[in-house]
Every structure is written in C-alpha cells, then in structure tokens.
Amino acid sequence: MxxxxxxxxxxxxxxxxxxxxxxxxxxxxxxxxxxxxxxxxxxxxxxxxxxxxxxxxxxxxxxxxxxxxxxxxxxxxxxxxxxxxxxxxxxxxxxxxxxxxxxxxxxxxxxxxxxxxxxxxxxxxxxxxxxxxxxxxxxxxxxxxxxxxxxxxxxxxxxxxxxxxxxxxxxxxxxxxxxxxxxxxxxxxxxxxxxxxxxxxxxxxxxxxxxxxxxxxxxxxxxxxxxxxxxxxxxxxxxxxxxxxxxxxxxxxxxxxxWLRLAHQSNATMARLAAGLCKLDVEQLNEPDVNMLFIRVDPAVADRMAEAGLLFYRIAADVVRLVTSFQTTDADIDTALTRIESTLTP
Ligand SMILES: Cc1ncc(COP(=O)(O)O)c(C=O)c1O
The missing domain is CATH 3.40.640.10 (Type I PLP-dependent aspartate aminotransferase-like (Major domain))
Structure with missing residues (x-):
C-alpha cells in the first residue's frame, strides 16, 4: 500500500x-x-x-x-x-x-x-x-x-x-x-x-x-x-x-x-506539479499561479489516482482539485507524478 x-x-x-x-x-x-x-x-x-x-x-x-x-x-x-x-x-x-x-x-x-x-x-x-x-x-x-x-x-x-x-x-x-x-x-x-x-x-x-x-x-x-x-x-x-x-x-x-517562505514552498511545489502534469499532457483548467490546480481527467483515472494513495477533492466526476501546502516536498511531487503517470493508462 x-x-x-x-x-x-x-x-x-x-x-x-x-x-x-x-x-x-x-x-x-x-x-x-x-x-x-x-x-x-x-x-x-x-x-x-x-x-x-x-x-x-x-x-x-x-x-x-x-x-x-x-x-x-x-x-x-x-x-x-x-x-x-x-x-x-x-x-x-x-x-x-x-x-x-x-x-x-x-x-x-x-x-x-x-x-x-x-x-x-x-x-x-x-x-x-x-x-x-x-x-x-x-x-x-x-x-x-x-x-x-x-x-x-x-x-x-x-x-x-x-x-x-x-x-x-x-x-x-x-x-x-x-x-x-x-x-x-x-x-x-x-x-x-x-x-x-x-x-x-x-x-x-x-x-x-x-x-x-x-x-x-x-x-x-x-x-x-x-x-x-x-x-x-x-x-x-x-x-x-x-x-x-x-x-x-x-x-x-x-x-x-x-509567511512568505512558507507560501513559497507551497507555490514552488505546485509549480513543479503543474510542470510535470503538463509533460504528461494532463489538461489544466486554471493558471496555477499559487498552490491550487484543477485538472480534467477521465473519471476512471481519478479513481486510480485515489487508489494510488493521492488525497484530493473531486469537484466533478472528471475534475480534480490539487492543493499543495508549506509541508509538501519536491519528493512528494515527484512520487505523485510517477503515480499519476501510471494511472493514465489502465
Ligand atoms: C478564499 C477563502 N476565503 C476564506 C476562507 C474561509 O476560511 P475558514 O475556512 O478558516 O473560515 C477560505 C477557506 O477555505 C478560502 O479559501
């Protein structure tokens, strides 16, 4: 697990x-x-x-x-x-x-x-x-x-x-x-x-x-x-x-x-996530200026992302909200991207 x-x-x-x-x-x-x-x-x-x-x-x-x-x-x-x-x-x-x-x-x-x-x-x-x-x-x-x-x-x-x-x-x-x-x-x-x-x-x-x-x-x-x-x-x-x-x-x-150092960490890890998702061709619904990103994925992909241990909110069946925090690390993002990549195909 x-x-x-x-x-x-x-x-x-x-x-x-x-x-x-x-x-x-x-x-x-x-x-x-x-x-x-x-x-x-x-x-x-x-x-x-x-x-x-x-x-x-x-x-x-x-x-x-x-x-x-x-x-x-x-x-x-x-x-x-x-x-x-x-x-x-x-x-x-x-x-x-x-x-x-x-x-x-x-x-x-x-x-x-x-x-x-x-x-x-x-x-x-x-x-x-x-x-x-x-x-x-x-x-x-x-x-x-x-x-x-x-x-x-x-x-x-x-x-x-x-x-x-x-x-x-x-x-x-x-x-x-x-x-x-x-x-x-x-x-x-x-x-x-x-x-x-x-x-x-x-x-x-x-x-x-x-x-x-x-x-x-x-x-x-x-x-x-x-x-x-x-x-x-x-x-x-x-x-x-x-x-x-x-x-x-x-x-x-x-x-x-x-306050700015903590915010920088959440913004920077989100920027890393958004760049990685871009390479994976995952559709992004907003400009992720800060620490929040909305992506559109097939509902089955969202299901698999959840099964892979990613915690997130689903705004609609095919829309996922991802938020980073001051505690998110680069390693978290790299692991998350590897898992997301593996969920894109059944
Ligand atoms: C933009 C914005 N304003 C206000 C609030 C309200 O904060 P709280 O949940 O502490 O009442 C939130 C909470 O998520 C928010 O996102």
Missing part, C-alpha cells in the same frame, strides 16, 4: 515548527487577558511595520470566515451590498455569515474570466443599480479575493483599476486574503502595494492555511472600521481571553518573512 500524499487542502497541513516554538515561548507567567497583553501590542507594531502603515490595526479572529464577515459587516450598512466575484468564498462558502453579521447586507456576484472581476462587468453592475432607490440594496463595498478561490491572482495594477472604479461610486474596498502570502510570494510586491496602496481599506489576513495553528486576523487601514471592529469582534465572541497565544503566532508568522 502506497503512503498517502496530501493534495486535499492546505487546511489539512500541520503547524510550522516556528509557530509552535513561538507559542511555547509565550507560555511563561501571566498576562492580561482579551488583548491587553504585550504580545498583542507588539503584533500591532509588527503589522504597522510590515504593511508600512502607521494607523493599521489588527484583530485576531479564529477563522477566515470570521475575518471576512466581521470586516465586511463593519464596512457595509445593512441596506448595502458587497460586490464580489461570482465564485467568491464569501458568496459561495460562508453560509451567509456576512449577511448575518451585516444585519442583512446583500452579497452580489460579478462575472469575470479566470475567477477575477472584469472592470467592465463591475461598471455594468453599477449601471444596473438603482442608486438612491430604497427598493434596491446599494453597492457599498467591493471585495476581491487574492488569490482567488481557484488559484489565480490579481496584480496590484488590476486591484487599483477595480478599487478606482468602486471608489468613484463611493464604495470602500475589502480583500479576502485567506492565502495572501501565496499571492505576495508570487508577485514579489510589497504587502503595502497589494493592499492599502492599491486602494484596500481592510483585509482578511489568512494564516492558518499556511502553517499557523489557530488564528487569522482582520487588518484595517481605516480607523473608522477599526473603531467598529472593537465592538463587533467582542459581540461575535472573537475577543479571546488568551489572545496572547493568537498574537504571538501572528508575530512569528510575519517576522523574518516566515
């Missing part, structure tokens, strides 16, 4: 040793609860330094869904609409969390190839809006997912184009950065260039898909959004008494480029 190789999700990966060590280091003595501790203060300073923004604020929360929905609720009035891509996680996979925390705020999908919102489609959706008509929810926030749920990315230039269109209509801009480190690692731009310098007012700092144990965070660049989040995080049960252990994870994550 072959050893299993994990391609289901980066959520299935473990915790980076540096994060475990940071938690152990913080486990000395007592500290004030609910974020009044020295680690949470240091986290704020770290975020301000890494994102080059003197007013940035940070709120550790327990999941990407919490980060997205609480940030968006703070940014969108109950009669407003959050505009996002048709395939966005906030629209398709969060069970209406943004609408719940947002007091009924709507989420409206906008089309676009490669899972990215097209500027023209965003303009069209604004033209179709009955602005000022109380019978119609009012577009209030643009939410971009970077990387997208299907592993493609927006460049800072593409983000600027969209946030400029949105801001002309008075919208603020949010970024779902569940895998933001993967995007930064590929783009090579600064964290500031991908966020506030591109017009983003608040974003979800994903960390748990990339080696962190138990925290993501909301980062906001607008003090008005931060002021609301103080209360919204508490009301929703996201102000942990032991916040120091969340904060210390995020400090370690953002220090000495750990």
């Amino acid at each position: 072959n050893a299993q190789i994990e391609f289901r999700s980066d959520n299935a990966a473990g915790v980076a040793p540096e994060i475990m060590a940071a938690i152990a280091d913080a486990n000395t003595g007592s500290a004030l609860a609910y974020g009044a501790d020295e680690w949470t203060a240091r986290l704020r300073d770290t975020v301000r330094a890494v994102f080059e923004h003197p007013d940035a604020d940070v709120f550790p929360v327990i999941s990407g869904t919490a980060a997205n929905s609480l940030a968006l609720a703070a940014m969108c009035p109950p009669w407003g609409a959050v505009m996002c891509h048709d395939t966005a996680h906030i629209l398709q996979n969060e069970c209406g969390a943004t609408s719940m925390f947002g007091g009924g705020a709507m989420i409206r999908g906008v089309a676009g190839d490669h899972y990215r919102i097209e500027p023209a489609a965003l303009e069209q959706s604004f033209e179709a809006t009955r602005w000022g008509d109380p019978h119609h929810s009012q577009p209030s926030v643009l939410s971009l997912t970077v990387p997208t749920d299907f592993g493609t990315i927006y460049t800072p230039k593409q983000i600027v184009e969209l946030t400029t269109i949105a801001s002309r209509r008075g919208l603020t801009a949010h970024l779902d950065g569940a895998r933001i480190a993967n995007a930064l690692s590929v783009l090579g731009c600064s964290p500031a260039d991908l966020t506030w310098r591109a017009g983003i007012d608040a974003f979800s700092l994903g960390a748990m898909k990339n080696g962190v144990l138990s925290t993501d965070a909301i980062v906001c660049f607008d003090p008005a959004i931060a002021a609301e989040l103080v209360y919204r995080t508490k009301r929703s049960g996201h102000v942990a008494s032991k916040m120091r252990f969340q904060s210390v994870q995020l400090i370690a994550y953002l220090t000495d480029d750990l």
Whole structure:
C-alpha cells in the first residue's frame, strides 16, 4: 500500500515548527487577558511595520470566515451590498455569515474570466443599480479575493483599476486574503502595494492555511472600521481571553518573512506539479499561479489516482482539485507524478 500524499487542502497541513516554538515561548507567567497583553501590542507594531502603515490595526479572529464577515459587516450598512466575484468564498462558502453579521447586507456576484472581476462587468453592475432607490440594496463595498478561490491572482495594477472604479461610486474596498502570502510570494510586491496602496481599506489576513495553528486576523487601514471592529469582534465572541497565544503566532508568522517562505514552498511545489502534469499532457483548467490546480481527467483515472494513495477533492466526476501546502516536498511531487503517470493508462 502506497503512503498517502496530501493534495486535499492546505487546511489539512500541520503547524510550522516556528509557530509552535513561538507559542511555547509565550507560555511563561501571566498576562492580561482579551488583548491587553504585550504580545498583542507588539503584533500591532509588527503589522504597522510590515504593511508600512502607521494607523493599521489588527484583530485576531479564529477563522477566515470570521475575518471576512466581521470586516465586511463593519464596512457595509445593512441596506448595502458587497460586490464580489461570482465564485467568491464569501458568496459561495460562508453560509451567509456576512449577511448575518451585516444585519442583512446583500452579497452580489460579478462575472469575470479566470475567477477575477472584469472592470467592465463591475461598471455594468453599477449601471444596473438603482442608486438612491430604497427598493434596491446599494453597492457599498467591493471585495476581491487574492488569490482567488481557484488559484489565480490579481496584480496590484488590476486591484487599483477595480478599487478606482468602486471608489468613484463611493464604495470602500475589502480583500479576502485567506492565502495572501501565496499571492505576495508570487508577485514579489510589497504587502503595502497589494493592499492599502492599491486602494484596500481592510483585509482578511489568512494564516492558518499556511502553517499557523489557530488564528487569522482582520487588518484595517481605516480607523473608522477599526473603531467598529472593537465592538463587533467582542459581540461575535472573537475577543479571546488568551489572545496572547493568537498574537504571538501572528508575530512569528510575519517576522523574518516566515509567511512568505512558507507560501513559497507551497507555490514552488505546485509549480513543479503543474510542470510535470503538463509533460504528461494532463489538461489544466486554471493558471496555477499559487498552490491550487484543477485538472480534467477521465473519471476512471481519478479513481486510480485515489487508489494510488493521492488525497484530493473531486469537484466533478472528471475534475480534480490539487492543493499543495508549506509541508509538501519536491519528493512528494515527484512520487505523485510517477503515480499519476501510471494511472493514465489502465
Ligand atoms: C478564499 C477563502 N476565503 C476564506 C476562507 C474561509 O476560511 P475558514 O475556512 O478558516 O473560515 C477560505 C477557506 O477555505 C478560502 O479559501
């Protein structure tokens, strides 16, 4: 029986040793609860330094869904609409969390190839809006997912184009950065260039898909959004008494480029896998810009891949999703490619 190789999700990966060590280091003595501790203060300073923004604020929360929905609720009035891509996680996979925390705020999908919102489609959706008509929810926030749920990315230039269109209509801009480190690692731009310098007012700092144990965070660049989040995080049960252990994870994550090094490993192993599958003539359905690839294979081939010990999700009978993580090694990829090659013919 072959050893299993994990391609289901980066959520299935473990915790980076540096994060475990940071938690152990913080486990000395007592500290004030609910974020009044020295680690949470240091986290704020770290975020301000890494994102080059003197007013940035940070709120550790327990999941990407919490980060997205609480940030968006703070940014969108109950009669407003959050505009996002048709395939966005906030629209398709969060069970209406943004609408719940947002007091009924709507989420409206906008089309676009490669899972990215097209500027023209965003303009069209604004033209179709009955602005000022109380019978119609009012577009209030643009939410971009970077990387997208299907592993493609927006460049800072593409983000600027969209946030400029949105801001002309008075919208603020949010970024779902569940895998933001993967995007930064590929783009090579600064964290500031991908966020506030591109017009983003608040974003979800994903960390748990990339080696962190138990925290993501909301980062906001607008003090008005931060002021609301103080209360919204508490009301929703996201102000942990032991916040120091969340904060210390995020400090370690953002220090000495750990987040980018971990993301580089998952991106690089995916690039190796995609190149190998290309040589095997396996059809790829997305540009695997980061750590996620969708391939089309005969259902019998997918069955044999599973029997060969590869762990993955089937999106359809003939579509397989493959995701690498910071724990995936080159050896995993080479073994996986050998096994896939042997499954292509019965
Ligand atoms: C793009 C994106 N955003 C948000 C989330 C939500 O994260 P969580 O599952 O921690 O709530 C996910 C989870 O897979 C995701 O892929």
